[in-house]
Amino acid sequence: MESLKLMPLEKWPELQTAFETDWPRGVSGFWALQTQKEWAENGLLHKFEVHSPFGDVRNGMIAINSKDTHKEIIIQCPVDDTELLENALKATKIIDWRDKITVPFAPKNIIMCIRNVLQDINMDLKLDEHSNEIVILDKQQPMFENIFLPDGATFGLLTEEHITLVNSLWVNKHDSSPWYFGLLIKARSGYGIFKDDQLVCWVFINEVGALTHLYTLERYRRNGYAELLLKLVCNNQLKRNKDTFAYCRVGNDSALMLYCKLGFKKYHIVTWCQLEPIINESNRN
Known part of the structure; x- marks a missing residue:
């Protein structure tokens, strides 16, 4: 049985409610869903498939965000305990772990989750050199x-x-x-x-x-x-x-000063993660 359950548009508000309980860490998940819902309602075609591990919104969201040839998977979870999310990532057949994949704006709990499954999915993790601070104007x-x-x-x-x-x-x-x-x-x-x-x-x-x-x-x-x-x-x-929010690169002091001047509040750190398949002799055959 597939571990990632496709969430139809009408079920997205349940996920959004879960992310609201994890505010401000849930800002990315909440507004990703809201933005894509509005795009769909306005007839803008964009492949954005939302899945929930084992169909339970408490386990978070895995969204396949199609960007032409660039493969991106958004992983967000409203709780610190990501064991069930990890189990779903290990078992899923929906994600092809032979591809290079970007996991954007990952908070600390998601980075730990990814590290815990690397051996099972036969992937190597590279974190972007520069992390980003989330800034939000309420x-x-x-x-x-x-x-x-x-x-x-x-x-x-x-x-x-x-x-x-x-x-x-x-x-x-x-x-x-x-x-x-x-x-x-x-x-x-x-x-x-x-x-x-x-x-x-x-x-x-x-x-x-x-x-x-x-x-x-x-x-x-x-x-x-x-x-x-x-x-x-x-x-x-x-x-x-x-809400208006941005991912401000750590060290970009001029941008951060501008956001703060306008009333944005600085919150947690997120990092872009690059997953690459580990090539060994068994993979080549």
Whole structure:
């Protein structure tokens, strides 16, 4: 019997309730589900399969997040005891452990869970060199007021014509990242400030509901564009009764200072995990 039970869309609120009991650690799981639910309701096609170990939401979530050729599996659990989650990972036939897999924004309990199953799934674990701090602007915060755009500046959505530019300047770009930014733009989740119709500063809200790729072109820096853009995007989120959160790389002090200036609170550390199959002679035959 398969250990990972597919969770239909109508069952996702049960998982979200479980993640709410584990706040703020559950922020990633909760908003990933909410964002994907809204995408589905709006007719945006994206393969995001949600599974629960043995069908019990208390065991967490394993979501297969298809990103073109990039294989990503989101693993989140609302409790520290991950024994049943580990057993499900060991037994599942849904995940092909012969592939290279990314497990994003893993908190401490998930990293320990993965380490406990490595031998059984015949995988090697590599943690990204830089961990990230989760920063959250609570949805109960008041909206930002007195926001004024400079002369010649406008705020708007990104379009497909901007993909090449934003991808070329993304520190995490990979073979599938142009496709990825195209997906976010189709979701109307890319925002920018335009100076004389030229894109000068941008940010995205990604498929799990997190801010990502905040960037200002070099010649336009130190003019307050990033702060202005974040205020505008956060107000959009607050109007929709949504928390705004980001994964801020440890050591990126300028970004962290900006988030804190705007009222974001710093919480726990998460890390991107890279799983690679161990190649030995038995695998080759």
